[in-house]
Amino acid sequence: MIATIGFYVFAVILLASATMVVTARNPVHSVLFLILAFFNAAALFLIAGAEFLAMILIIVYVGAVAVLFLFVVMMLDVNFAELREGVQRYAPVGLVVGLILLFELGLVLTGWHFAPSAAEIRMSPTPTALSNTAALGNVLYTRYIFLFQLAGLILLVAMIGAIVLTHRERGTARRQRIGRQNARQPEETLAMLNVALGAGIDEIGILRPLPDPAPVGAESHALPHAAEPH
Amino acid sequence: MNWQIALPEIVLALSGMAILLFGVLYRRDASVPCNMLTLGAFLVAAFLVLSTPDGSGYGDLFVVDAFSRFVKILILAGAALALMLSFDYNRHEGIARFEFPVLILFAVVGMMTMVSAANLMTLYLGLELQLISLYVVTAFNRTAIRSSEAALKYFVLGALASGLLLYGISLVYGFAGSTSFAALASALNAPGGASPGLVVGIVFVIAGLVFEVSAVPFHMWTPDVYEGAPTPVTVFIGTAPKVAGMALLLRTLSTPFGHLSLDWRLLIELVSLGSMILGALAAIGQTNFKRLMAYSAIGHMGYTLIGLAAGTEAGLRGALIYLVVYVFMNVGIFAGIIAMRRHGRVFEQISDLAGLARTDPALALAFAVFLFSMAGIPPLAGFFGKLYVFLAAVQAGMWTLAIIGVLTSVVGAYYYIRIVKVMFMDAPAPAIDQRPAMVSFVAAATGLFTVFFVLFSAPIVAAAQAAAQVLFG
Numbered sequence: 001m002i003a004t005i006g007f008y009v010f011a012v013i014l015l016a017s018a019t020m021v022v023t024a025r026n027p028v029h030s031v032l033f034l035i036l037a038f039f040n041a042a043a044l045f046l047i048a049g050a051e052f053l054a055m056i057l058i059i060v061y062v063g064a065v066a067v068l069f070l071f072v073v074m075m076l077d078v079n080f081a082e083l084r085e086g087v088q089r090y091a092p093v094g095l096v097v098g099l100i101l102l103f104e105l106g107l108v109l110t111g112w113h114f115a116p117s118a119a120e121i122r123m124s125p126t127p128t129a130l131s132n133t134a135a136l137g138n139v140l141y142t143r144y145i146f147l148f149q150l151a152g153l154i155l156l157v158a159m160i161g162a163i164v165l166t167h168r169e170r171g172t173a174r175r176q177r178i179g180r181q182n183a184r185q186p187e188e189t190l191a192m193l194n195v196a197l198g199a200g201i202d203e204i205g206i207l208r209p210l211p212d213p214a215p216v217g218a219e220s221h222a223l224p225h226a227a228e229p230h
Numbered sequence: 231m232n233w234q235i236a237l238p239e240i241v242l243a244l245s246g247m248a249i250l251l252f253g254v255l256y257r258r259d260a261s262v263p264c265n266m267l268t269l270g271a272f273l274v275a276a277f278l279v280l281s282t283p284d285g286s287g288y289g290d291l292f293v294v295d296a297f298s299r300f301v302k303i304l305i306l307a308g309a310a311l312a313l314m315l316s317f318d319y320n321r322h323e324g325i326a327r328f329e330f331p332v333l334i335l336f337a338v339v340g341m342m343t344m345v346s347a348a349n350l351m352t353l354y355l356g357l358e359l360q361l362i363s364l365y366v367v368t369a370f371n372r373t374a375i376r377s378s379e380a381a382l383k384y385f386v387l388g389a390l391a392s393g394l395l396l397y398g399i400s401l402v403y404g405f406a407g408s409t410s411f412a413a414l415a416s417a418l419n420a421p422g423g424a425s426p427g428l429v430v431g432i433v434f435v436i437a438g439l440v441f442e443v444s445a446v447p448f449h450m451w452t453p454d455v456y457e458g459a460p461t462p463v464t465v466f467i468g469t470a471p472k473v474a475g476m477a478l479l480l481r482t483l484s485t486p487f488g489h490l491s492l493d494w495r496l497l498i499e500l501v502s503l504g505s506m507i508l509g510a511l512a513a514i515g516q517t518n519f520k521r522l523m524a525y526s527a528i529g530h531m532g533y534t535l536i537g538l539a540a541g542t543e544a545g546l547r548g549a550l551i552y553l554v555v556y557v558f559m560n561v562g563i564f565a566g567i568i569a570m571r572r573h574g575r576v577f578e579q580i581s582d583l584a585g586l587a588r589t590d591p592a593l594a595l596a597f598a599v600f601l602f603s604m605a606g607i608p609p610l611a612g613f614f615g616k617l618y619v620f621l622a623a624v625q626a627g628m629w630t631l632a633i634i635g636v637l638t639s640v641v642g643a644y645y646y647i648r649i650v651k652v653m654f655m656d657a658p659a660p661a662i663d664q665r666p667a668m669v670s671f672v673a674a675a676t677g678l679f680t681v682f683f684v685l686f687s688a689p690i691v692a693a694a695q696a697a698a699q700v701l702f703g
Contacts, residue, residue: 107426108426144351145288146236146288146292147351147352150343150356151355153339153340154359156247157333157359157362157363158362160250160366161333161362161365161366164329164366164370165366165369165372
């Protein structure tokens with residue numbers, strides 16, 4: 001009984017917040033409603049007995065993806081009103097195409113019948129003696145270890161690609177030079193001064209002088225060696 | 231679990247990561263040693279491919295048989311030749327970076343996985359690994375707008391094709407209850423034929439795979455990508471992925487969907503007809519050599535698909551032989567295109583080749599051999615490729631395909647031989663630069679293969695026969 005009530009509550013909130021995601025005018029509100037939708041979907045998973053999926057949904061989607069979305073929405077200057085302009089212009093044509101597709105898919109699905117042997121060869125029966133997490137682990141890391149590793153390779157290639165296509169060596173990059181750091185003597189950087197009581201730092205000139213204006217990027221770095229061109 | 235069944239792929243992937251690490255840590259310019267190491271890795275992988283016994287592993291996800299062995303060796307050969315052509319070109323263009331061979335290597339891992347796929351999921355993941363590597367190498371000359379444009383077009387259309395493929399796979403899974411090839415074959419063998427939903431799924435799968443081999447009507451990306459990509463990448467895209475995609479079509483359609491051949495044969499026939507006709511007609515007006523080769527590739531894929539449409543063992547054998555011949559001819563022609571460089575600048579127009587026979591007779595001769603072979607003039611290799619597929623089509627009673635194929639070959643011969651005429655008859659253009667040794671070597675090796683294919687074709691035909699038997703057995 002409680003589970004049923006819970007299901008309807010969560011489902012209604014899920015649907016409402018999902019609607020808000022696509023209709024909210026403010027993109028930040030959209031992302032916040034998205035997070036709400038994720039939480040409610042996780043609750044539905046819990047009711048269905050898939051506790052692992054529920055936790056993963058929150059950790060991965062709310063923890064990482066939604067925060068990433070928020071970053072993108074807040075940091076990038078995307079004009080969402082402009083993006084939406086096209087929607088109204090293309091909506092009628094899109095709607096017609098969508099309806100035709102829906103009709104055709106309906107035709108396909110009315111012919112739905114399972115192959116006679118489909119039930120026996122179904123590959124993932126519901127595990128009985130295992131917890132959800134262990135069963136998923138079995139599927140992912142034992143049964144389909146080959147595909148799992150292959151997916152890892154795809155991610156590696158995507159990473160190489162992103163670096164190859166965007167990374168460029170910049171002449172102005174500041175790198176740590178450990179040898180130089182270790183060779184530094186206290187005399188070069190420290191000065192011992194007697195400070196009179198009540199005197200402000202302006203009056204006694206305790207601020208070290210800025211280095212001579214060097215051609216590139218010197219003004220932001222007071223330390224003498226940082227101003228040298230590399 | 232006999233994990234050794236995928237030993238070539240595992241060794242190749244591990245050596246790819248090792249080469250990547252070496253390239254990052256190596257103090258000086260790592261592109262030359264990384265290229266050499268990658269070629270070495272290909273060689274080792276080829277030995278491992280030949281020594282891996284038949285069988286299937288990883289819970290029926292991966293299969294090794296005579297067919298996969300045959301195609302993998304061909305893929306490794308095509309990739310190695312393309313990599314050899316890239317050395318001097320990349321250095322000239324200032325894009326000689328150590329990631330290039332690594333990406334090529336990972337693309338090859340993806341293709342080898344595709345070829346050995348015994349499950350729709352393995353198929354899809356292998357395909358994605360290959361495609362993502364290809365998108366990146368297409369954009370490798372990142373300062374050139376043409377290269378980035380080609381990569382973007384390839385990426386958008388490729389993503390669309392992947393979507394179609396996935397949608398088809400999900401429909402097939404929904405209607406048949408499995409993604410494993412063996413289980414699908416038995417599920418679809420049921421009397422009463424396939425449900426319409428299943429047929430829709432298969433059509434989507436075919437659409438996704440046909441994009442891979444750039445056959446009509448999914449050929450739109452080919453000319454732009456061929457023209458825009460750096461030429462060694464064009465060589466690579468034109469050889470190994472085509473072989474892998476075609477092998478995937480052959481295996482997928484004849485193993486899990488073999489019992490539904492009545493449903494898909496007409497489709498393949500139409501794709502084949504369309505590719506041959508478009509390849510022949512659209513190439514006539516081209517002035518850019520790389521674009522011309524793109525249309526030529528579309529046509530050649532049409533000829534290869536005749537073998538599949540025939541639906542017989544002889545047809546599959548013909549398709550495999552055609553692929554072997556095509557890879558070597560294609561690499562040879564592109565070796566010539568890479569040599570087209572005047573005062574250090576690349577040129578790609580056919581008219582720039584005018585009178586090449588007088589300024590560089592050896593290169594002109596090599597071009598002539600490859601072009602005549604592509605046109606299907608006996609006794610060059612291209613003739614035998616066409617002979618085997620047409621023979622299979624006639625034996626299977628598909629006269630339409632055979633006749634249209636012969637007619638489009640005649641049209642194709644026109645534009646191939648027109649290039650020969652430009653090289654041998656027209657007034658000479660200024661001489662081209664000294665060829666790099668590696669390019670000459672590749673052109674000579676593939677040229678000898680093309681000329682003397684008739685002498686040593688017996689073992690290749692026998693191997694293709696054995697490979698085709700696996701799919702039909």
